[in-house]
Every structure is written in C-alpha cells, then in structure tokens.
Amino acid sequence: YEMYYLFRGERNYFIKDSVYRVQPGDMMLIDSNAVHRTSELGAPSHERIVLHFAPSFFRSYSQEEQELLLAPFAGAYPLVRLNLHERMHVESLLASLLSELNECPPGYPIHIRNKTVELLLFTARHMLKRKVQPDDELSPVQRKVTEIVRHINLHFSDPLHMDALAKQY
Numbered sequence: 001y002e003m004y005y006l007f008r009g010e011r012n013y014f015i016k017d018s019v020y021r022v023q024p025g026d027m028m029l030i031d032s033n034a035v036h037r038t039s040e041l042g043a044p045s046h047e048r049i050v051l052h053f054a055p056s057f058f059r060s061y062s063q064e065e066q067e068l069l070l071a072p073f074a075g076a077y078p079l080v081r082l083n084l085h086e087r088m089h090v091e092s093l094l095a096s097l098l099s100e101l102n103e104c105p106p107g108y109p110i111h112i113r114n115k116t117v118e119l120l121l122f123t124a125r126h127m128l129k130r131k132v133q134p135d136d137e138l139s140p141v142q143r144k145v146t147e148i149v150r151h152i153n154l155h156f157s158d159p160l161h162m163d164a165l166a167k168q169y
Helices: 063-074 084-103 108-129 140-154 162-168
Strands: 002-008 011-015 018-022 026-030 036-040 047-052 079-081
Touching (some): 002 108, 026 063, 063 108, 079 108, 084 108
Antiparallel strands (some): 002 026, 011 036, 026 079
8 A cells, every 4th residue: 555645846646547636735545556656747846755554554453443544545536635734734744754764763663653553544534524526637638648548448358459549539
C-alpha cells in the first residue's frame, strides 16, 4: 500500500486507467499491486513524501481495525483533497515522522508506528465522512489517454492494432 502526499508543485497521477491532477496538500492512496506513476504538470520541481506499508504492518490489529485502516486504499476515488486545517494536521504528523527518522532517539520505532497509525486513522475517518467525490479537472488530452487505457484494459486479450485505436480515438 502506498500513501503519496504532495507538499509543493503539481503532478498528474496515473492509477490503473485514470488520471488525477494532484496539487499541494493532496494525498493519493494506492492499493497494493495497482499500476501507478506520476508525471510533471507545469513546473518540473515538486516536493512530496511517499509512505509504503507492507501488509504485515496491519496484522497486529484486530480484523475490524485492519479494515478501517485499509479502507482508504480500497476506495473508488484515491485522491484526498484536504482543507487548510486538515493539511496542517497531516503535515504536522509527517514532520514528526521525518524528525524521528532523522534523529533516531530512543524509542523512535514506537513513535513512528503511533504517528503512522494516527495518520492512517485520520485518513480513514476523512474518507468516511466525505460525501461527494470532487470532479477532477482533466485536460482533453488526459481524458483521451484515460479512454484509450480503459479500452486497452477491457480488450487486453484481443488483438490490438495502432491504426484501429487511432481511428477509434
């Protein structure tokens, strides 16, 4: 499982057959084994943090707790857009994690585990209370790429010819 948080810059985030426009303060939640990548959008520089979670990380929790902490990764809409207050909270948790990793004081693995679970719990609660998925603003080119990728995914076992794809899209 992967959590991607963008501090600065803008990115296009491609997951499976969809493209999302990621802005500062946005979080992307990627389920395990989901094909994904980012690309530039505008200025080439960006600042981000990526957290990876092995399935074993969640095993020390009850089944109910595991389902809650993993729910954001299984959602249909992986983009989490935070308001200023939420963004400050998440960035505070991330700063605390980075500080512990850099300094390694006694007990730092406990602190990292606790802050990580706090971040996952915050994200799960945020996803549960979110009612409507925001319409992501895609450029015409991004929409076209999404359509083509969806077509390829639906027809991956059929012979695909570039000429036929070009005529259809």
